[in-house]
Amino acid sequence: YSWIHAANTLFFCFLQMNANDCHDPPKYWTIHGLWPDRAEDCNRTWHFNVTEIKDLMSDMRQYWPDVLHSSLNRTQFWKHEWDKHGTCAATVEVLNSQKKYFGKALELYQHIDLNGCLLKAGIKPSSSYYKMTAIKEALTRFYGVTPKIQCLPPEEGEKAQTIGQIEFCFTKQLQLVNCTALEGESNPVQAHLELGTSELSVCNDTLPTYYPSEVQ
Numbered sequence: 001y002s003w004i005h006a007a008n009t010l011f012f013c014f015l016q017m018n019a020n021d022c023h024d025p026p027k028y029w030t031i032h033g034l035w036p037d038r039a040e041d042c043n044r045t046w047h048f049n050v051t052e053i054k055d056l057m058s059d060m061r062q063y064w065p066d067v068l069h070s071s072l073n074r075t076q077f078w079k080h081e082w083d084k085h086g087t088c089a090a091t092v093e094v095l096n097s098q099k100k101y102f103g104k105a106l107e108l109y110q111h112i113d114l115n116g117c118l119l120k121a122g123i124k125p126s127s128s129y130y131k132m133t134a135i136k137e138a139l140t141r142f143y144g145v146t147p148k149i150q151c152l153p154p155e156e157g158e159k160a161q162t163i164g165q166i167e168f169c170f171t172k173q174l175q176l177v178n179c180t181a182l183e184g185e186s187n188p189v190q191a192h193l194e195l196g197t198s199e200l201s202v203c204n205d206t207l208p209t210y211y212p213s214e215v216q
Contacts, residue, residue: 027125028115029118031109034089034108035089041091053103059106060102060106064078064109089101124213125213126211129208130163132205135163145169151201161204
């Protein structure tokens with residue numbers, strides 16, 4: 001039983017040309033969410049209250065921004081993550097309040113330091129292509145576990161997939177583990193993520209991989 005810490009680069013923006021903040025997205029990997037692999041004992045009546053995370057707001061805006069939706073106080077994304085995932089994750093003691101849930105996700109993000117790891121491995125946004133196996137090997141060597149890397153498959157006439165999201169898996173004790181299917185379960189993690197009309201799926205090891213350097 002593992003937990004998913006999904007970090008996504010907001011080069012997602014190149015899929016969302018008219019999104020509110022996508023004219024100037026962060027040029028670093030940010031948090032998508034902290035997701036339990038199964039939605040069990042979720043308290044759907046536990047509503048999001050932004051005042052509970054007021055002490056985290058500076059870090060939330062920097063590392064967990066919402067660039068795809070427009071709302072006056074910019075909390076729509078966080079509300080969605082709490083409603084869908086936080087209310088389920090709260091069955092674990094270290095995540096059993098809104099402040100703990102969002103605070104722990106920020107803490108895990110800082111601990112993983114995906115931006116620093118990729119940079120040390122020489123993997124940077126570029127107009128040339130990477131081998132997916134090289135990216136995977138670098139991450140596994142750095143973390144000692146294998147994350148799950150998701151890509152936008154090539155469009156018709158193209159040869160390269162585009163890296164979009166990297167998920168790290170944790171035990172309930174929030175120790176890193178390999179992101180592999182648990183025995184007896186067909187798919188404990190999400191197979192794909194929908195982004196408007198586009199879908200991310202697990203990257204193909206054999207395809208050249210594009211890590212975009214800017215919003216197109």
